[in-house]
Amino acid sequence: MEKRIAIVTGASGGIGKEFTKILIEEEVDEVWDVARNKEKLAALKG
Numbered sequence: 001m002e003k004r005i006a007i008v009t010g011a012s013g014g015i016g017k018e019f020t021k022i023l024i025e026e027e028v029d030e031v032w033d034v035a036r037n038k039e040k041l042a043a044l045k046g
């Protein structure tokens, strides 16, 4: 089966953050989150 990779821009908050949660629940193989705010982005890992 092909690997599924998602790239989410504006992932540190709002729609991007919620969309990231859905992608993880959907068991996408890799989710690449992109944003300017490194602190908020790092907090997503928790």
Ligand SMILES: NC(=O)c1ccc[n+]([C@@H]2O[C@H](COP(=O)([O-])OP(=O)(O)OC[C@H]3O[C@@H](n4cnc5c(N)ncnc54)[C@H](OP(=O)(O)O)[C@@H]3O)[C@@H](O)[C@H]2O)c1
Residues within 6 Å of the ligand: 009, 010, 011, 012, 013, 014, 015, 016, 034, 035, 036, 037, 038, 040
């Ligand atoms: N929320 C809603 O119900 C809704 C409904 C319809 C349309 N929209 C539209 O959908 C978009 C996202 O909404 P949201 O509620 O998720 O917004 P948000 O919470 O204000 O922003 C989401 C992400 O966008 C990034 N961002 C903000 N300004 C940016 C800029 N100038 N350049 C690059 N990245 C930027 C931020 O990440 P960093 O600052 O870390 O880069 C943030 O994590 C907006 O354009 C909004 O008008 C939202």
